[in-house]
Amino acid sequence: MFAITTDNNSDLPMTYLKEHDVGLMSLSYTVDGQTYDAHHPMPDADFYARMRAGAMPTTAQVNPEEARRVLEQALETHDCVLHIAFSSGLSGSYQSARIAAMELQEQYPDKQIAVVDSLAASLGQGLLVHFAVQMRDAGQSFQQTVDWCMENRPHIVHLFTVDDLFHLYRGGRVSKATAIVGSMLNMKPVLHVDDEGKLVAVGKMRGRKRALDDLVKRMGEQIGDYENKTFFISHGDCLADAEYVRDQVKEKFGIPDCLINFVGPSIGAHSGPGTVALFFLGKQR
DSSP, rough: OOOEEGGGGGOOOOOHHTTEEEEEOEEEETTTTEETTTBBOOOOOHHHHHHHOOOOOOOOOOOOHHHHHHHHHHHHOEEEEEEEETTTTSSSHHHHHHHHHHHHHHHHHEEEEEEEEEEEEHHHHHHHHHHHHHHHHHTOOHHHHHHHHHHHHHGGEEEEOOOOOHHHHHHTSSSSHHHHHHHHHHEEEEEEEEESSSSEEEEEEEEEHHHHHHHHHHHHOOTTTTSSEEEEEEESSSSHHHHHHHHHHHHHHHHOOOEEEEOOOHHHHHHHHTTTEEEESSSSS
């Protein structure tokens, strides 16, 4: 059986990672002058409380040393390692993992390391990890799982909305004028992650509830013939809104299982409190 690793931008709960023996690389983040990471985290609710109070966190990608440490640890007990990385369109973490993998491949020529650019973020990346875990645990081979991930990563659909446009403005995702006017008019953007793994606006709705309903509406348009047995939702400290979207999806599409978790600080620093994101398999992103 092969090893699976990922990074903390997959936003999978630590309990899930431990239960399914998934190794974890960490992107770090700094809040009010103190640096944290997945191994020494700030509680998610505290992180968002700090942001609401005016903190402006900064983030850093996985460095090659951290990537090497996690991959080498997996190689100690496995002949093959599959690493599923945060989108290269949003971070250099994928490149750090590739550098580490190439170095380790020379050191361990009889072993195999595959680094997959998920082209995904948050629980979209987490959903790809989840499918890889299911395949591994069902007895699929290392190469079969790598090939499936590469073939199906364009079908991991991301749909999300944010509550405060100024966080997207800080990250360069919208203009200052858009943030000001949108906030005045109570406009809530609807965004997705495109085939290159980058954030793209796909619509805007007036009012929070309409934006949440639009996520579910777009799911119906994009799911196609794909049979989803589970879907994931991440949120920026707004659990009630995440549960509202979950209930709408279950009612409209009959998908039985849903995993809900926080948008972690490494992404939440850019999307802000009030983010709600919906992830599923669909015909297109």
